[in-house]
Amino acid sequence: MFSMCLKSSPTMKTILSTSNLTIGYKSKKATVTIAENLNLNLDSGKLISLIGANGIGKSTLLRTITGIQHPLGGNVFLNDKNIAAYNPLDLAQNLSLVLTEKLPPSNLSVFELVALGRQPYTNWIGTLTPEDIEKVQEAMALTQIEHLAQKRHFEISDGQLQKVLIARALAQDTPLIILDEPTTHLDLLHKVSLFKLLKKLTQETQKCILFSTHDIDLAIQLSDEMIIMTPEFVVQDEPCNLISKGSFETLFKDEHIVFDAEKGKFVIT
């Protein structure tokens, strides 16, 4: 059985919100709209997962709310300021990313990689002050990767690398961290430990963490809130409310995949 719906704490603060956001992309010939009138709220201290079938537009949504892509309509507000009005440096101090892309070949050590997260704060040549080093060590302690500090980034396992990349985002010291499919390539054990790590981070640091994932069962059990994307609608709520509303049933257009509301997971018929 999955956890019960909990009352949200009153101290939370909205970090990112969208108002009547329309996402999609423009090509030379046509404008393709993926979703319209999105009103999402990302609050501090919450672990929020974004789910949806392949090709539904999760990446477009993430690209839009991170300011990489312009919305077709509506606005994205980060700390009450329109994200389009941020300069790159200010944005980097408020929003950090963990991407799916492979790192280019380099000799970077784990410590150096995490320390790159301090770039928005360092001087023109990138000197680390004692405060920077402290933040880096703090990030490495939270993700329990201190023992890897002197290893090269290509010498560690996928699971460890994912933690290192999260540590880099933590070192960037932003109220919001967005991860794009952080659990791909990981086995069940490492998926669970990564989800738990994210959960722990939101609780201990009061950051908001948004991540996209295909591991819906795990996301239902561990997320505070979920954003579901289907061709018809985009909805944000707590997992138990989404289950009782039956939002999961329409996630996949396949009669053989059925959502079992009792168990809180998908079953194959």
Next chain:
Amino acid sequence: MANKKRNTILFIVLGLGLLLMFFASLSLGSVNIPFRDVYASLTGGQASKSTWEYIIINYRLPKAITAILVGTGLSISGLLMQTLFRNPLAGPYVLGLSSGASLGVAFVILGAGFLPSFLKVIALSSYGIVLASTIGSTLVLLLVLVVSQRLRDTMAILIVGLMFGSFTTAIVSVLTYFSTAEQLQKFTFWSLGNLGNLSWKSITVLSASVFFGLVLSAGSIKPLNALLVGENYARSMGLNLRKARLIIIFATSILAGSITAFAGPIAFIGLAVPHIAKLTFQTSNHMILFWSTLLFGAIIVLFCDIVSQMPGFDVTLPINAITSIIGAPVVIWLLIRKRNFQ
């Protein structure tokens, strides 16, 4: 911090090595001049023979300085390109920048016959050649950049660089068909690479361009480090990607362009030296790589220059032959050890 200590020692060794190479290049050559006399001529004292003093001040010192400028400039431009293109095989020669510069120079030297006489004088002056060469290399770099935006594939970019090389060679051979023996000779000598025949005035111009390029590169150390994790991460860490890329490209073009203009297209230094620095210091941190590449570049080109003068012999080999003999095996060795290709 055992690494820090190791790096400090390495830097001291490299610094001493540079000093040693500098004096060796002044001392060695068709006439060997003792260190004591080299020192005396440099500090304004009296060398044992006045001809020695003349050789050092008017011939070897400009050459050694040119070697240092060429070594530092080309190596740093290679380092910048390797990080910018995320491609360990990038370098001014491999990506066709030198070919572009050659083409520019070929146009002014070989094509000068087609110009009206007042433009001909301008074109053939050393400024005209520098300008043509810088424009040529910048154009090729921009082309490579456009291609690299479309082709993410490392090898494809290299093949494109190779094609630029063939293309320029073809154009140059067409131009030679229409040019006089004198023009042809001038171009051929330029294309063999030469550190030796720069006047003090040319050295001043070259020093200024290299210095400017190096300052821009030093200012790019932080963006270069950000680029080590890819452009998207770099942007998410507050890097103004467009601006950083522009500065890096400009620095590379000015370094490779001005050096190629004065010393000819010099092979492999830009590709091989950054790798030697990376292997020695075992790091990707540009804060360290910048200085180590600088030192290694100067040392290696000075060394190549000493070899090309063949101490004790009367002949001087073209510098390009020496850098290729040393550089080509390094590249092959790097390819074979591809696993460690950082």
